[in-house]
Amino acid sequence: MILRGDMRAVVIDTPGGPEALEVRDFAIPLVRSDEVLIKVTAAGLNRTDVIQRGGRANLPPGATNILGLEVSGTVEQVGESVTGFKPGQLVVALTDSGGYAQFVSVPEGQVARAPQNLGLVEAAGIPEVAATVVLNVLMTGKFAPGETVLIHGGTGGIGSFAIQLIKALGGNVLVTSGSDEKCVQARELGADLAINYRTENFGEVVQAYGGADIILDTVAGSYLDANLKAMSTGGRMITIGKQGGASANIDFTLLMKKKLTLTGSLLRDRTPAKKREIMAQTVKIVWPLLESGAVQGTTDKIFALDDVVAAHRYFDEGTHQGKILLDCR
């Protein structure tokens, strides 16, 4: 039986600022045979949502104009071929779109049991940051304990989670942040070194520290030179954002001499099979650390679904530390 009924969801019809977002009524989504229908408790905000809001997103096949890439909630219904979940279970999920809603259908491979010892609202902020760090730093970057990881934006959603996770896995974590206050907060989260990029040249500071084996790069263009300087021999940089511009001059001499590896990645456009693999690795590696308390959720602020415009305005201000969530109940 396919459920139908009304739900509230946030759509973007005409690209623009926060005010371009609209909360409207929709039919509850159909559940395909391999999907889990989740009654959403909360949804996390991500930069990719802002990019989609502005009309600059490269949407994966099947994505809709309902925003939202991660949720927590309760299983409402499962498709015929779903074996891992049943109605009533508490779950989190990586969604291809549609997370800012009261219900969302998600391929089974992108759903995971909710981690214990974490409120279900707060759990909505875990899937994207956890999967991003697992995919890029662990799977692609091949992080090994004892290595040094440089994270740009040490107190944002990804940064505040990545600091804790990499420390828990035995790494050294260096971060850049835009104020001395944020640097203090990054240190409190466990960063070994926090560099105020407005007052210091992070390339030189990291080099003096001994260099970074891995850089999780959300800036691209304007940071390329300093990033290349910051890396140790054999260093790997994974670019997942372009806040500093989409292009820059690359120095092949340094690339060859230090045997550096540069790669780029997006989580959203991965195939369902790849997302299943990433999700499985994330549950395996991150959930035990969340459940032991070694890694904690880092929620900054929770808005009601109907206040999504205010939530996006707050995101755009860039002063948040940790995740911004929408309560979709």
Added chain:
Amino acid sequence: MILRGDMRAVVIDTPGGPEALEVRDFAIPLVRSDEVLIKVTAAGLNRTDVIQRGGRANLPPGATNILGLEVSGTVEQVGESVTGFKPGQLVVALTDSGGYAQFVSVPEGQVARAPQNLGLVEAAGIPEVAATVVLNVLMTGKFAPGETVLIHGGTGGIGSFAIQLIKALGGNVLVTSGSDEKCVQARELGADLAINYRTENFGEVVQAYGGADIILDTVAGSYLDANLKAMSTGGRMITIGKQGGASANIDFTLLMKKKLTLTGSLLRDRTPAKKREIMAQTVKIVWPLLESGAVQGTTDKIFALDDVVAAHRYFDEGTHQGKILLDCR
């Protein structure tokens, strides 16, 4: 007992053109405990020699101003801790320098038995090209059978060997060359497609072919745009030369969208332990193919050691197809 005596060798004292090379008398090198002293039959020319001749080389520790990175010959003497070789054996070797000489001492890990069914002179041209392709395309690039590899300079020393090796390992090989005549030769060596880069846009041609999974890049700067276009999703580019300039503008949007990996590499400055590993892989993978005839040596021309100036002039002309060797006997 340490051998001493006179030998002829080619040195570069003052950087310059081919005429800056001098053939002079030297003492036969000392043999350290982990080294093999080789009586050189022949030495191969490599672009790195030309770079060192011009004073632009980044010499690894212990390198001398006697040129030469690969030799064939006969074991003359072995150091105390050497277990794999004994005097009289026919060998080839990757040298850190000193190959353009009548004798050279080489760490045991960089020496291998000479492949059978190949003349000992011709064998001098194998170590650098074979190790370069094994290190960069197989070990770093993680080539898998069925993948498509793009090689720039399809009829040079590396290209003419790489075409055969990658075909023998079950790959598709696309090459670029600078003339229609060279393209015909590359096709005769087994290339699936040879592109005259003077008359065609190789980025578009390779894209139309279905894209390259791996690019062995000897050009860097001026080819970066077309290389990024040429790669398939998940493509890996390994830059080992900068004939087209040391820098270029990189498009992070393409890097992220296609999940490309760019890395740079030099063979010469690898540690002895890494060179040992590369040499072992090379013997394991390449020697059987040389001995079955699936891959053949590609010697273009052999000069006497005393004619090294003429040999370098000929190299600089860039019309050679395959390896240029020095007969050091």
